Amino acid sequence: MVLSPSLMRKKSVLKSQFFNFIISAMALLIMPGCGSKNTGSPVHYQANTENCTRSPVAFVSDAVLMGRIKSKFMSDDMVDDDSIHVKVRHGVVYLDGWVTDTYQRRMAQDLVRSIDGVGRVVSRLKLTNQGTIFRTAD
Template sequence: MKFDNQVLIFCILYMICCFIIPGCAYHETNTGSPVYYQSITEQSPRSPATFVSDTVLMARVKSKFMSDDMVNDTNIHVDVRHGVVYLDGWVADTYQHRMARDLAQSIEGVARVVSRLHIANPGTVLFINPEIR
């Protein structure tokens, strides 16, 4: 069986189009929703030493929240990864949101604070009298 030059050229072009070109395509990785973007720090694995230092930082942040009478910490979840503090949950007002963020940032060893706290009553400020508790 004798191949024609046109058939040979067609077969070569077909193989290039089917096998070689798709392998060269650019594939963008999905980094998640822009609203809840998870950084590389939050996803990357930790060494045992980093895990211990993150646990110590988390305990310091939680104890700072518990000792402060102006922040109601019952609905705040604290997570620490590679020195970055992630705050999730609900707070009563913008004042508590700012106080929680500032208290976490004031602790030595905290690299950054990512606040994903939701405000139950935006635009209001609730002052808690420490003598009532």
């Protein structure tokens, strides 16, 4: 079987495009994300990862983690997942929104902590009901 010159050119172009794609993907994977500051002190520094750029690998890892968290929230009847906004950056989970009481806030935090791959949970959940206040008839 003999290939025509136009078909050979198309194969050559496809090979070079594939090669360029592989090189680009490798360059993106090697690029650093957020670096930690080395201050020279023995105290461990945790960078604020919320606004850091992410590599494609970190982006996919965070997206998978987000899916696990959302499915865990949806399967749990005790947590109102409609009012909780979840953000994942470099394995750190940020919880924002409103919950009705401290029990729901604690349940949401514990559910997130129970998932493999979660490095840290930053809870900024606010309470809509501060609790019941009992007053006497006096």
